[in-house]
Amino acid sequence: MRKIINIFAKLFTWSFFIKLTPEIIKQLEEDLSQAKTYNDLMGKNGAIKKLIKSSLENILEAKLSEHLGYEKHSPEGNNSGNSRNGKTHKSIKTDEGMIDLEIPRDRNSSFDPIIVKKYEKTLGPIEDKIISMYAKGMTTRDIQSHVEDLYGLEVTAATISRITDSIVVHAKEW
DSSP states (O other): OHHHHHHHHHHHHHHTTSOOOHHHHHHHHHHHHHOOSHHHHHSTTOHHHHHHHHHHHHHHHHHHHHHHTSOTTOGGGTTSSOOEEEEEEEEEEETTEEEEEEEEEETTSOOOOSSSOTTOOBOOOHHHHHHHHHHTTOOHHHHHHHHHHHHOOOOOHHHHHHHHHHHHHHHHHO
């Protein structure tokens, strides 16, 4: 039960940063309709791992576009001084096991992704920490302050509320 709640926490947190594309949703629906075992969901090519991988890669692409100031293939990037420079392969450890990612990079190496940091091999369980602090009775403002102090991340109280509220609803449904 706890593992399912943690997965929902991650998915809902990531959904605040990206929009799930129709392709991702279609792939998830196909994978879930065929899933019969835990391994079908969480295994190396399981539905949840595919969703986490595609979500993280979409977040990274969006953050690189934000960093560069233009979308991929946009003419605004011509002679801008910095541009996309392919991708690097990175394997990260998560609570769900290893996930292989393609991390976008820029020519000047100035892109420093926050969600999957350079040189780190694990994906931090920040959502778990938020839910844990909430479960221990901390207010959203206290959680916001702690996350900023401990991780250097600016998370709004509204985002924390959405994370905790959505998890409570899905935990009750489960």
